[in-house]
Structure formats: C-alpha cells, structure tokens
Amino acid sequence: MVQTPVGDIDASWLPEGSQAQVMIRPEALRIKERDLPAETHSHSHVVMAKLLGRTSLIHLCAHGADGQEAHLHARVPGVFLPQEGQPIDIDHDHSQVFIFPR
Numbered sequence: 676m677v678q679t680p681v682g683d684i685d686a687s688w689l690p691e692g693s694q695a696q697v698m699i700r701p702e703a704l705r706i707k708e709r710d711l712p713a714e715t716h717s718h719s720h721v722v723m724a725k726l727l728g729r730t731s732l733i734h735l736c737a738h739g740a741d742g743q744e745a746h747l748h749a750r751v752p753g754v755f756l757p758q759e760g761q762p763i764d765i766d767h768d769h770s771q772v773f774i775f776p777r
Contacts, residue, residue: 677774680719680739681747681765686774694777703771704749706733709762721761722746731755737765 676683677695681704684697722734733749749765757763 680737680743680745681767684772696775696777698773699767700771701748701750703768705766706749707764708757709764719763719765721757721759724756
C-alpha cells in the first residue's frame, strides 16, 4: 500500500518499501462536505471553488493521517461550490489513480 493524504492506494505489485509517485486525475476525487465547523476539523478542507460551465473545479487541501498535506484539484459534475474553509471528506475512484515507481 502507498499512503497518501487521500487514503491508502493498492500497490501490491511494487516491492515492499519501494518509493513511488502517485498521480490522481481530478475527475477521480469524490468530495463530501462535513458538518463540523472548520475550527474543529483538522483534516481536509476547500481552498477555493469555481464554476466551469458543466463542472466545478475545487482546489482543496488534503491532510493525511500521518500529517502529509497535499493541494489537489477535483473536477466534479454540475454546480458544486462549497465555501472556502469548508471541511470535507475525500474518496477516490481507484481506476483513475496511477502509481509510478521512483
């Protein structure tokens, strides 16, 4: 498994302890808003949301369980414009995640 800020990714084909680079397509990220206030939420949050016609582009900051932080972009269908700082949960479509050995 490769640990990332958006969760563990199966990399069973890599030898244990190998270094890897993970690339996730913006369409692969699934975002769900949380009801917690941003002050009490120490995980992922929205940095910016922008409408791009038939999709919305979400700039987000993902915080992994081990303290990793990553800035990602998600492209979601329709109008989805969460507020800046909105706490979120992130999941991903495994078929659109690519792992490259370093």
